[in-house]
Amino acid sequence: MDQDALKKLVGRAALDFVEPHSVVGVGTGSTVNKFIEALAEARLPLRGAVSSSVASTRLLQQAGITVLEPHEVTKLGVYIDGADEIDPQGCMLKGGGGALTREKIVADLAEQFVCIADQSKQVETLGAFPLPVEIIPMAAAQLARRFDAMGGQARLRHAADGRAISTDNGMHILDVRGLQITDPLALEREISAWPGVVTVGIFARNKAQVCLLGTGTGVQTLRF
Numbered sequence: 427m428d429q430d431a432l433k434k435l436v437g438r439a440a441l442d443f444v445e446p447h448s449v450v451g452v453g454t455g456s457t458v459n460k461f462i463e464a465l466a467e468a469r470l471p472l473r474g475a476v477s478s479s480v481a482s483t484r485l486l487q488q489a490g491i492t493v494l495e496p497h498e499v500t501k502l503g504v505y506i507d508g509a510d511e512i513d514p515q516g517c518m519l520k521g522g523g524g525a526l527t528r529e530k531i532v533a534d535l536a537e538q539f540v541c542i543a544d545q546s547k548q549v550e551t552l553g554a555f556p557l558p559v560e561i562i563p564m565a566a567a568q569l570a571r572r573f574d575a576m577g578g579q580a581r582l583r584h585a586a587d588g589r590a591i592s593t594d595n596g597m598h599i600l601d602v603r604g605l606q607i608t609d610p611l612a613l614e615r616e617i618s619a620w621p622g623v624v625t626v627g628i629f630a631r632n633k634a635q636v637c638l639l640g641t642g643t644g645v646q647t648l649r650f
């Protein structure tokens with residue numbers, strides 16, 4: 427099975443975690459797009475969805491699903507999202523698609539984070555994938571020096587036109603290579619406190635409780 431088929435498999439499997447007539451939290455990315463497709467096909471009766479990006483909002487609305495703002499709910503039963511890496515404790519790196527800030531906000535409303543991912547995302551230690559950090563543009567150089575001091579190499583993420591990418595929040599992204607993240611919670615706390623950091627793409631405080639992992643032999647359900 428290729429990666430696309432595995433994404434489709436876990437996107438469908440996530441439907442089992444969505445209560446009829448509930449509001450579901452929806453992440454961002456190519457795996458979540460499969461979940462949105464599955465939601466649309468299943469025609470599950472839903473009160474709506476809280477979305478983590480402009481891109482997911484568009485797809486949800488095209489599928490006829492009502493998109494609510496976070497302030498319209500006090501909590502969500504479940505948040506479904508992909509990951510760039512997931513470790514044996516359910517801690518994740520996220521933000522490869524630049525949606526990390528809204529993802530963390532919506533995940534924080536949810537009682538349960540269900541991560542959907544193909545097997546390539548499973549790692550022993552986080553950090554082979556460059557760590558995405560959404561930042562206030564004026565702080566880019568000084569934040570890059572901070573990462574440098576801890577052994578990481580930070581690069582501003584650029585779009586195809588050569589300009590620094592602008593997130594849904596009008597911010598920039600630093601991608602940091604070379605970090606071995608052995609204590610995700612401690613590093614998340616430390617980087618989150620640096621002036622100029624909007625959101626770091628370590629999801630340890632908001633880690634997954636469940637991961638639906640797409641493998642060659644089917645969907646494996648991991649619980650943390």
Ligand SMILES: O=C[C@H](O)[C@H](O)[C@H](O)COP(=O)(O)O
Pocket residue numbers: 453454455456457458507508509510519520521522523524525526529
């Ligand atoms: O900003 C993007 C998100 O954190 C995605 O969940 C993550 O990048 C995984 O995306 P994909 O499902 O496309 O691999």
